[in-house]
Amino acid sequence: MSSERKYWFKAKESGLGWSWPLTWQGWLVYTCMLTAIAYFFVTGEDVGQKILGAWIPILICIPICWAFGEPLSRGKRAKR
Secondary structure: OOOOOOOOOOOOOOOOOOOEEOOOOHHHHHHHHHHHHHHHHHHHHHHHHHHHHHHHHHHHHHHHHHHHOOOOHHHOOOOO
């Protein structure tokens, strides 16, 4: 068994955040987030509920990406 940690999300090459998922767990998180956003968008009765329904899944996804994604580093910027 290798002791190397397998990340669910790849860090972006430029900018802040994570890119596409690397494992099935990452894809599951993204799928659940997008499904929740679509559900709240369809069932929301007014604009406020639709906006809140979009932000809540995103805010829940950020700590998951932070915990299981590659560490964000400033050293990945392109060299000039």
